[in-house]
Amino acid sequence: MLGLNSKDKTLFLIVLALTMFAPFLLNPFPEGSELAQFNAGYPDLMQRFVIFGIFAIGFNILFGLTGYLSFGHAAFLGVGSYAGVWMLKLLTMNVVPAIIVSVIFAGLFSAVVGYISLRRSGIYFSILTLAFAQMSFALAYSVLTPITNGETGLQLALNDPRILDFDAADGSLPATNFFGIEMRDGFELALGPWLFTFNFGYYLCAVVMLIAFYISIRIFRSPFGLMLRALKTNQQRMRFTGKNPKPHTLAAFIISGMYAGLAGGLMVAMDPLAGAERMQWTASGEVVLMTILGGAGTLIGPVLGAGVIKYFENIFSKINDNVLYNWFSFLPDGMQDAFVFMIHPFIGKGWHLTLGIMFMLVVIFLPGGVVEGGQRLKRLFRRRGGSDSAGGASSAKVHPAE
Amino acid sequence: MGILEVKGVNKRFGGLKALDEVNLNVEAGAVHAIIGPNGAGKSTFLNCLVGRLEPDTGTVDFDGSSLLNLEPHEINQLGVSRVFQTPEIFGDLDLLENVMIPTLARRDGPIKLDAWSRVDHLVEVRERAEEQLQDVGLFEKRDMTASSLSRGDKRRLELAMCLVQDPKLLLLDEPTAGMSRADTNNTIDLLKKIGERGITKIVIEHDMHVVFSLANKISVMAQGTVIAEGKPEDIKGDPRVQEAYLGGAHL
Ligand SMILES: Nc1ncnc2c1ncn2[C@@H]1O[C@H](COP(=O)(O)OP(=O)(O)OP(=O)(O)O)[C@@H](O)[C@H]1O
Ligand SMILES: [Mg+2]
Numbered sequence: 001m002l003g004l005n006s007k008d009k010t011l012f013l014i015v016l017a018l019t020m021f022a023p024f025l026l027n028p029f030p031e032g033s034e035l036a037q038f039n040a041g042y043p044d045l046m047q048r049f050v051i052f053g054i055f056a057i058g059f060n061i062l063f064g065l066t067g068y069l070s071f072g073h074a075a076f077l078g079v080g081s082y083a084g085v086w087m088l089k090l091l092t093m094n095v096v097p098a099i100i101v102s103v104i105f106a107g108l109f110s111a112v113v114g115y116i117s118l119r120r121s122g123i124y125f126s127i128l129t130l131a132f133a134q135m136s137f138a139l140a141y142s143v144l145t146p147i148t149n150g151e152t153g154l155q156l157a158l159n160d161p162r163i164l165d166f167d168a169a170d171g172s173l174p175a176t177n178f179f180g181i182e183m184r185d186g187f188e189l190a191l192g193p194w195l196f197t198f199n200f201g202y203y204l205c206a207v208v209m210l211i212a213f214y215i216s217i218r219i220f221r222s223p224f225g226l227m228l229r230a231l232k233t234n235q236q237r238m239r240f241t242g243k244n245p246k247p248h249t250l251a252a253f254i255i256s257g258m259y260a261g262l263a264g265g266l267m268v269a270m271d272p273l274a275g276a277e278r279m280q281w282t283a284s285g286e287v288v289l290m291t292i293l294g295g296a297g298t299l300i301g302p303v304l305g306a307g308v309i310k311y312f313e314n315i316f317s318k319i320n321d322n323v324l325y326n327w328f329s330f331l332p333d334g335m336q337d338a339f340v341f342m343i344h345p346f347i348g349k350g351w352h353l354t355l356g357i358m359f360m361l362v363v364i365f366l367p368g369g370v371v372e373g374g375q376r377l378k379r380l381f382r383r384r385g386g387s388d389s390a391g392g393a394s395s396a397k398v399h400p401a402e
Numbered sequence: 403m404g405i406l407e408v409k410g411v412n413k414r415f416g417g418l419k420a421l422d423e424v425n426l427n428v429e430a431g432a433v434h435a436i437i438g439p440n441g442a443g444k445s446t447f448l449n450c451l452v453g454r455l456e457p458d459t460g461t462v463d464f465d466g467s468s469l470l471n472l473e474p475h476e477i478n479q480l481g482v483s484r485v486f487q488t489p490e491i492f493g494d495l496d497l498l499e500n501v502m503i504p505t506l507a508r509r510d511g512p513i514k515l516d517a518w519s520r521v522d523h524l525v526e527v528r529e530r531a532e533e534q535l536q537d538v539g540l541f542e543k544r545d546m547t548a549s550s551l552s553r554g555d556k557r558r559l560e561l562a563m564c565l566v567q568d569p570k571l572l573l574l575d576e577p578t579a580g581m582s583r584a585d586t587n588n589t590i591d592l593l594k595k596i597g598e599r600g601i602t603k604i605v606i607e608h609d610m611h612v613v614f615s616l617a618n619k620i621s622v623m624a625q626g627t628v629i630a631e632g633k634p635e636d637i638k639g640d641p642r643v644q645e646a647y648l649g650g651a652h653l
Contacts, residue, residue: 005522223506223524224517226495230503233494240452240490241563242478242507251515 008217011300015213019206022046023196030193034326037318040311043186043199048310050202050209051266056290056302057209057216058259062252063288064297065220065228071126071284072113072133076106076257078140078279080264082147085154085274092164093174095183095204095269099262106261107254114253118246121235133284140276153275176269178204183270201270208266209303212259217299219255228252260287289355293362295369304370309355316351405430405602406451406571411460413446413626420446421457422626428571428619433593433603435613438623444606445487447623448573452484453477465570475512481570483563485577487606489556491563493549497540500548501531501562508567534566538592554581558589565596572596574605578612590615614638 004012018025027041040046055077063069080102087098117128140148148154156173165174175182183201190196219225231238231245238245268274277283286309294305324340324347331339346354366372406428413421420443428434436444449455451462453474462469469477483504492500505527510516522528535541538558543551548559557577564572577593578586586609593603593616607613613620613634620637622630630643637643 003520005520218520219517221520221522222517223510223519223521224515226499226503226506226521229495230492230499233492234490237490237492237563238503239474240454240478240484240486241504242475242512242567243503244473244475244512247513247515251517 002214004214004217005221008221008299012210012214012217015300015303016210019050019210022049022202022206023198027194027196031195032193037323038315040315041197043184043197043202045310045314046199046202047205047266047270048314049307050205051263051270052287052290052306052310053303054205054209054212054266055260055263055287056294056306057212058256058262059287060256060291060296060298060302061216061219061228061259062256063291064302065225065232066249066252067232068118068121068249068253069126069288070117070129070253070256071281071288072117072129072131072136073256073260073287074281074283075113075133075136075279076110076260077264077267077283078136078274078276079109080106080261081268081274081278082140082154082264083261084265084268085156085272086147088162088176088268088272089156089160090163092162093176094164095176095178095265098176098269099208099265102265102268103258103261106264107258110254110257110260111250114250114257118249118253130281130284133279134281137276137279137281140279148274148276151276153273155273176201176272205266205270208262212262213299213303220299224248224251289359293359293369295371298369298371301369301371308358308370312351312355312358316347316354317349319347321348404428405465406604407461407463408451409461411447411450411457411462413443413450413455413457419626421450424460424623424626424628426621426628428602428604430602431600432619433597433605433617435605435607435617435620436623437607437610437613437620442623443626444623445575448484448575448604448606451477451573452482475507478507478567479512481567482573483565483567483569483571484573485557485560485564485575487575487579489553489560491548491556491560493547495548496545497535497548497551497559498528498531498544500559501534501566502527504563504567505531505534531566534562537565537595538562539588554585557581558585561589561592565601568599569601572601572603574603574607576606576608578607578609586612 002009002012023041023046025041026046027039029035029039055073059070059073083105084098084102087101091097113129113132117125117132120128141150158171158173175184177183178200181200183204184199186197186199186201188195188197227238227243227248230243231248235245264278290305290309291302292305293308294303295301321340321344324343325336328336328339344350362369368375404427406426408424408426411421411424412419424447436447438444446455450457451469453469453472453476456470464480464482467480469480492503502521502524506524509527532541532544535544538561540555540558540562543555548556551559557580561577578589581589590612597603605613605616617634620632620634621628622637622643630637630640632640
C-alpha cells in the first residue's frame with residue numbers, strides 16, 4: 001500500500017491516527033479542572049503544530065539528509081505568506097490557489113538563494129542563507145512596502161478585487177474557505193466535562209501535512225535520498241563516483257524551500273495576515289531547533305520537535321505566578337513562596353529558558369534528539385523483557401527509519 | 403596508441419615542482435605500475451588524471467578525448483575510477499549502500515534526480531552490488547557502517563566501489579597499504595582476476611611483491627619525473643632505479 005515498506009507504513013499510520021484524533025489527544029483534561037490549562041486542543045494551536053511540522057519536515061530534507069545548515073529558511077515561509085495573502089486579495093478567498101502560489105513563489109525564491117548560497121559549504125553556506133533572509137526581512141520593511149505593507153503587515157481589505165468571488169457585500173471581511181467550507185468553522189463535542197473542538201482549518205492543515213510527510217518518506221527512501229545522504233558523508237567520493245553533487249543539493253534546497261512556502265501559505269489560509277517578522281532570523285533559528293530537538297535526519301523527529309517547541313511556547317508561557325501559588329497552596333506559606341520563587345524564572349516569559357535548557361540537555365545527552373530518546377527507551381524495555389537479541393546488539397546509531 | 407596518453411605534464415605547488423614534464427603512455431589492457439620514493443609525485447600525477455588537480459601545462463588524453471578541464475564526475479563517467487591512498491568511502495552509510503551508489507551512478511549518469519522510486523526495489527542494482535561485495539569478500543559485512551571497518555577492509559570496499567562501475571581505466575593508489583600479508587595476497591588475486599576482464603590499470607605501489615606479481619609495465623618516478631620505464635625484468639636490473647628508489651639495495 002502507498003509504496004511504503006512495512007516499517008514506514010506503520011509510522012505513517014501512527015502519524016495519521018495522531019493527527020486525526022489530535023482534538024481528543026490534546027485535550028485530555030476536563031474543562032474547568034486545574035490541569036485544563038495544559039490542554040492544547042484548541043484550533044489555533046493545533047494548526048500551528050501541523051504547520052510548523054510541515055516547515056520542519058521540509059527543513060529536515062535539506063539539513064537532515066545533506067547536512068547543509070540553512071539559517072534563512074524563514075524567508076521562504078515569509079515569501080509564501082505574502083504570496084498567499086495576495087492571492088486571497090486578488091483572486092479568491094478559496095485557499096487552494098493561495099497555497100499553490102505560496103509554494104511556487106517560495107520555490108522560485110529558494111532556487112535563487114540556493115543557487116548562490118550553495119557555492120559555499122559549511123559555515124559560509126549558513127552565513128549566506130542568513131544574509132539573504134535578513135536582507136529579505138529588511139526589504140520587506142523598507143523598499144518593498146508596496147508589496148508587504150511594511151510594519152502593519154499585509155492584510156485583507158474590503159475593497160480587494162477578489163475577481164473570482166461574488167461578494168455578499170455585507171460590509172464584513174469574507175472568511176477563508178476551502179470550496180465553501182470556512183476555515184474558522186468547525187464543531188464542538190462535549191463529553192461530560194470534556195470539550196473537544198474539531199476545526200475545519202485544522203483538518204485541512206493536517207491532511208496537507210500528511211501528504212507532505214508521505215512525500216518526505218518517499219524522498220528518504222529514494223535513490224535521490226540516498227545520494228543526499230552520500231554527499232553528506234563524503235562529497236569528494238561522490239564526485240569521483242560519477243555523481244554531480246550540485247544539482248542534488250540544489251534540488252534538496254528548493255524542495256525544503258517549497259515546504260517552507262507551503263507552511264507560509266497554510267498560515268495565511270488560517271489567518272490571512274502576513275508580517276515581516278515571520279522572516280526574521282529568530283524564526284529561521286526556531287526551525288533549526290525543532291529539527292535538532294526532534295532528531296535531524298529522522299522521519300518523525302522534526303514533527304515531534306515542532307510539537308514540543310510550539311507546546312512550550314503556547315502553554316508554558318501562559319503559566320504565571322498566580323497559577324503557581326495555586327499549585328503549591330497545599331504547602332505552608334514560606335515554602336510556597338520559596339517554590340514559586342524557584343520556578344518563576346522558568347515559566348511565563350521565562351519559557352525560553354526552559355526550552356534552552358531542554359535543548360542543551362538533548363544536544364549533550366541525546367544527539368539524535370527525541371527520536372533517539374524513544375529508541376533508547378525501546379531498547380531498554382526490550383532488554384528488560386529478556387529478548388535482547390536485536391536491541392542490545394544493534395549500534396547506537398540513529399536509524400533514519402523512525 | 404595507448405588508452406591513456408599523457409604528454410609534458412607540469413604541476414607546481416608554490417616553489418615545489420611536483421610534476422616535471424611527465425610523459426606516460428598506457429596500453430589498453432595493461433597493468434602499468436608506477437613506483438618511486440615518497441614525495442616523488444605519484445599521487446599528484448593521479449590527481450591530474452581524475453580532475454582533482456588541473457595540470458599547469460601538458461595534455462591528458464583518455465580514449466581519444468582530453469580530460470583537461472573536465473569535472474571529476476565527468477571523468478568518472480568516461481570510465482575512470484580511482485582507489486585513493488587514504489580510503490574515500492561513504493563512512494556513515496552501510497557497505498551495501500556504499501557499493502549501490504557507484505552502481506546507480508553508472509546506470510543513471512551524473513545528475514538524474516530520482517526521488518520517487520524506492521531504493522529497496524532496485525533489485526538489479528542491489529544484486530549487482532551484492533555480487534561485487536561477494537567478490538571482495540565483504541558480503542557478510544554488508545549491513546555494517548562503513549566507517550567501522552578496518553583500514554584493509556575500507557580499501558577493499560573502495561575497490562569494490564570502483565570495480566562495480568566496470569571502468570575502462572582503474573587507478574589504484576597503494577591498494578594494499580595497511581593490509582596484512584594474507585589480505586595483500588587476496589587483493590593481488592582479486593586484481594589478477596579482474597585483469598581477465600580487460601580493465602586497464604595503473605597501480606601505485608611500494609610493495610615490490612605486489613608490483614612484480616601484477617605489472618606488465620613499470621614506470622619509475624623520482625622528484626616529479628619519470629626516470630625509467632620498461633618491462634619488470636628490465637626495471638629490476640636498472641641501476642638508475644636502484645639508485646633513486648632503494649638507495650642502491652638490490653630488488
Ligand atoms: N595539494 C598540495 N599542495 C601542496 N603540495 C603538495 C600537494 N600535494 C602534494 N604536494 C607535494 O608534492 C609532492 C609530491 O606528493 P605526492 O603525494 O604526489 O607524492 P607520492 O609520490 O604520492 O608520495 P607517497 O609515496 O608518499 O604517497 C610532495 O612533496 C607533496 O608534499
Ligand atoms: Mg601518494
